[in-house]
Amino acid sequence: MTRWRDGLAQIRRYPSAVVGLLIIALLLATAIYAVTAIPYSEAQKLWRGGDAWQELPVNASPVWTDRIRGGEAPRTITASSDEVAVEREDLGAARLETTTLEVDFPYGDFPSEINLFLEAEFEQRQPFTRVHWRRPDGQEIPIEARRVGERDRFSISQDRQLESRLGFAPQIGLLTDAEPGTAEPDVLQGTYQLVIETVHFEEDARLHADLVVYGQVHGAFGTDHQRRDLAVALLWGTPVALAFGLLAAVGTTVTTLIIAATGVWYGGWVDAVIQRLTEVNIILPLLPILVMIGTLYSTSIWLMLGVVVVLGIFSAGIKMYRSMLLPIRQAPYIEAARAYGASGGRIILRYMVPRILPVLIPTFVTLIPTYVFLEASLAVLGLGDPVLPTWGKVLHDAQAQSALYHGFYYWVVSPAALLMLTGLGFAMLGFALDRIFNPRLRSL
């Protein structure tokens, strides 16, 4: 054990190892935070998309990109009818309710979209709703008037009629006092009002309204084409990546080592069979086989992990371990173990494998990012786990939506930066460990 403690104590002498350890600690902390903050099932549900995200803008950049550019881009503003008083007026058979939603718009750029979400409660007759937009300069713009269903929405920014009346796309025209046709209209800052007049035909009928003026930036990581907050995928990608990398690295190195030791200990035909299997395995192309299995059976991350481990058992590493183990086989302490009657299994597991474990540690640490990137590679190919959010899947979505072409750099940069961070963290630690545990390199 002292050898291990010495090794760990030496890590402090390598600045790159310390940085690597810090990065790994940070990733681990993120992973633990992600798992506790968003439970597994919750993460899956969120990533499936849908209504949970309807109040987020599409393809919004992270807030920090806006800070760099000068801070003009609008954030998302919501106004709900729950927060304002309703004016009621009795019309005999019907009832007129007027709700005024106020939005304070102080930004220098136009919103990306405007939607009004309506929920109506009624028994038989749908309420009739008329919506006006009131600009800070007092001008009123009628938007739409129609019956409202139980769960309805006015997609104001997609209203073609409104667009032709305004001379601009609605999300621009509603927020400017420029003449129609102006090339670069200016935002009219101030308080806007959306007046919702509803005629209810039933005693208990109610209308609930949410106005969402979508911004151009959102949160620390932005959103994707399905309005999903990338923070969920980037957060949850951390435990998935670490778990996959760690399990695959443990699975392949430990089994490889045990098999190499078995071959060396028993020798003869056992060794020969292991050697030939290794040669066959070198020829089997791992990635195409994974692709084939992903296409024919399932892309579950756990199946992929299993295949990686199974194909990794007879990896080229066996040859290396074998050459390290061969001299150990003749060592006197093994002879002593035989003399007291230790079985083959005991000698392999208790005497041979532990002897070269330290040499294995650096390889093991540097293997982890290889598998993290393998998972990302599969996801980029479209063979990512169907339900789990991972970094690779974010990259895949970005690639599929031509994010770079459209200028959504954040979409590619943040998952890539996390992947790179993971790779660098483990590689830096691994390289330093390599020098610590392999004495031959220490003097270099």
Place this chain on the structure above:
Amino acid sequence: MASAAPVSRTASLLRDLRYLGVFTAKRVIALLLTVLVGVYLTILIANMGGQVDELRMAQIQGEVAEQVRGDPAFQDLDSEEREELMQRQIDLEVERLRLDEPFILRSFDYLRAAMTLDLGRAEQMHSDAGSRQVYNIIVERLPATLLLFGTANLLVFFVSVFAALSLSRRYGSRLDQSVIGLAPTSAAPAWFYGIFLILIFAFILPLLPSGGMVSVPPPEDPWAYAASVIRHMALPLAAMFIAQIFISIYSWRTFFLIHSSEDYVEMARAKGLPDALVEQRYILRPTLSPIVTSFLLMLIGLWSGAIILEQVFNWPGLGTLLFEAIGHRDTPVIIGSVVIFAYLLAVTVFLLDFLYAILDPRVRIDGGQR
């Protein structure tokens, strides 16, 4: 080794060639056996869900239906009789292909077909020339992959070996330190750097094309065509170079440092031999075989990375083909690609074994006379 008489030189050359021939033959047989086992495993994996059989059944049914409908001799049969006829023909075909037999017997048939590169017909994809044969589809894409990966591997290999040699001479210098510091960047694969290179050099500064192999439409003039290919190759090459170069320099440097502290090298230095001579004769020559071995391992690693790099750069090679095949769920093409990849790996292993044999004198004196 010192006997230099002309007659015995010819004799020893002949002897060397003979041993080399025997060695080559042994290796070819061994590798064929490994490919055989590898391909058989692939078939087993691909067939686990009975996929291959279902494919063949569908193919037979399609072919029989087409044949019966297209034959004027059967035109005036009513539909019931025609159904019966088709069923009879399908049964015959099933019997001919022995689809009614257990899989284990037939798996050897599949193995023979795959080994002889009879890869069957694609379901949906076709080659640019219009062929539906999986073999033609794959062969059409092979040169693009070989061009890109051959160039990249050779470039990385030679640059890293010579850079490492010169660094090992100046070990401890600032340049040496910075290369070691950069080595962990190789943890990321080439496609990863590819994304950033595309971002920078194709979108932010539009200097180079973001993907493809030649511009559209391809230039008529062969020189212009070559220039276009080189322009398109620049970014993927750079991506592979960045991803590989530091780690290979690092490992070669360590390797050369270990070997340049051997006693015989110290001795040569002490004799006052020039550095270049010491490097060539005392460091490079004895270490050539391990160098070649690690080149082989690097090649194997890069083959597998090919798929994604090609996809990212839209390079029309085997990797992109495999990716498209996934998109179409075109199983015969996927299985065919795996087989071809296995063959490519085997050829790589063989070529390097052969080089190894030429470089390593122990193989030549295999006969044991010395």
